[in-house]
Amino acid sequence: VQLQASGGGLVQAGRSLRLSCAGSGGSLNTYAMGWNRQAPGKEREFVASISRGGGGSTFYSDAVKGRFTISRDNSKNMVYLQMDSLKPEDTAVYYCAADQTLHNVIVVTPKYGGQGTLVTVSS
Numbered sequence: 001v002q003l004q005a006s007g008g009g010l011v012q013a014g015r016s017l018r019l020s021c022a023g024s025g026g027s028l029n030t031y032a033m034g035w036n037r038q039a040p041g042k043e044r045e046f047v048a049s050i051s052r053g054g055g056g057s058t059f060y061s062d063a064v065k066g067r068f069t070i071s072r073d074n075s076k077n078m079v080y081l082q083m084d085s086l087k088p089e090d091t092a093v094y095y096c097a098a099d100q101t102l103h104n105v106i107v108v109t110p111k112y113g114g115q116g117t118l119v120t121v122s123s
Contacts (some may be wrong), residue, residue, distance in 0.1 A: 001026035001112050003096040008117030013088055019081040019117060021096030028098060029074040031112070034105035035081045035091035038116070047094070048081060049105045050113060059106065064090075086121045093118050 007019040019035070034049035048070040051057040055072045067081040079096060095119055097110035104110050 001028065001031070001097060003098060003112055005094060005096045005114060007115040008094060008119045010120045010122065011086055013086060013121055013123050016082070016084045016088055017086065017119060019083065019096075019119070020096055021079040021081075021114075023077040023079075023098070027074070028072065028077050028079060031098040031100055032102035032105050033040035033070075033071070033072060033079045034097045034110065035070065035079075035094055036097055036108050036110075037090075037094045037115075037119075039089075039092040042092075044108050046106055046108050049102060050079065051102060052100070057102075083119070086119075088121045088123045091119060091121050 004025045006023045032052045035047040036044050037047050038044040049059045050070045067085045072079045076085040097105050099105050099110040
C-alpha cells in the first residue's frame with residue numbers, strides 16, 4: 001500500500017490545520033493507521049494512532065492529547081489528523097503510517113509510510 005500525506009503549511013500558533021493521508025494500492029481498512037512526526041534535529045516520534053476497521057480505538061501522545069484528533073474514512077481510503085491549538089513545538093514533518101499491527105504504528109516502526117508533509121507553526 002502507498003501512502004501520501006498532504007495538508008501541511010505555515011500557520012500561526014493557536015490556529016488549526018487538517019492533514020490528510022490518501023491510500024492507494026490497497027484498502028486502508030485492514031490496517032491500523034497513525035501519524036508520526038519529525039522535527040529538525042530530532043528523532044521521529046509518535047503522534048496518534050487509530051485501530052483498523054471501524055477505528056473505534058484511538059491513542060495519542062501526551063504532547064498532542066486534547067488538541068489533535070485522528071479519524072478515518074474507509075469509504076474514501078483516507079485518514080485525517082485534525083490539529084487544533086497548534087504550538088510552535090508542533091513544527092515538524094508529519095508522516096502517515098500503516099501496519100497490520102497497531103503496536104508497530106505506536107513505536108514508530110510501521111511497515112508502510114510515505115513522504116511527509118511539513119507543518120510550520122509560527123509564534
